[in-house]
Amino acid sequence: MSLFPFVLGLADDALILGHRLSEWSGKAPMLEEDIALSNLALDLIGQARLYYQYAGEIEGKGRSEDDLAYLRDEYAYTNLLLVEQQNGDFAATMVRQLLYSAFMLPYLQAMQQSRDTRLAEIAAKAVKEMAYHVRHASEWVIRLGDGTEESHQRVQTALDDLWMYTGEMFHVSDDERALVAQGVAADRAAIKPAWDSTINRVLREATLQRPKDGWMQTGGRTREHTEHLGRLLAEMQVVHRAHPGVTW
């Protein structure tokens, strides 16, 4: 595997989840949460920019971060299916955030040891931000799970619905395995125990049932997406595509 698709995958994950969170701006359940979700979005979009800039340099075809974000179609995106899922209600957004950030925190910790200096540097910055994401999402899942009958039901439903997208986070493709062997990529599969430990601790305190590990839906990394990504991209890319090369 060349480094380009690997870095692009990390960039796509961060951008798509960052964009999803930004959809809450101006309409979150309360002002503090509106600001919090916008801050989380900003962190992720900032991380995506660092990865896209690097990906563009690796590819060497002169594509900028904007070219990579705004001028690729759905079938060129390689993000995890989890991050493109719709926001749903606030509970679903927080469950999705917990599932992702509880993976990314230990993953970025491991990526700090990457033999690729640039990826190690980006990880060292992003890991500090991700620690806040895990804590924020955990606190909400606990509050909602151990809250009212309705909030409990909503967060449990979100967990049950999103669970089948969690397996993809730990899937190491044959191509990625080569980068793991070179010490460039962290081993996703090896992150599972740390993720399990965070998720189990939060779910226990939230009085939520951990869903059974059944059949897992994959496809994002191989460019087969759920119906939601196309609509997200249509909205995210429309201005850039309507006015090519526009700057302000």
Place this chain on the structure above:
Amino acid sequence: MIDALGPPPPSPPRKGEGSRASLPLVSKPDFEMARAHTIAAAVLDPEIPVLTLEDLGVLRGVERKDGRIVVKLTPTYTGCPATLAIHLAVEAALAEAGLPEARVETVLSPAWSTDQITEDGRRKLKEFGIAPPNRASGPRALFGEETVACPKCGSNHTACISEFGSTACKALWQCKACAEPFDYFKCI
């Protein structure tokens, strides 16, 4: 909007004020480079206009590359919108000082930490009404319980309202003693 509740910013410090101590050591005198360092160090943060870039700890040195002066800055948060504004402000200040060729370059490593805010910077934050960050930042401190003193009355009887505030670097707290809501410069 929370910034608007704070006291008005004092007039900007004169260029170079308080930054002489950090003039880079150069083997042979390069007055232009030393001057570029002094100028960049004195540029104010657009979000917290009482802090200079030196106070904030984001200035990572000045060097010459192919004859051209390069000012090295590190971002606070990856997505901080002030990063670009800071770069432009530094280039503008250098151009105004007769160094139009000088450029700003981003360095990521070592990652910025709130521990790099200077003592001077911590004092200025407090005077501006923002509680300075706790020390020993790192994953352990991030997950621990924090005690933050109210920047108005000094009481430790305070509570976190939201971990995310008006900018990426701040959290919203409230003092239970004097009832004042305040920003806390959160530890990363």
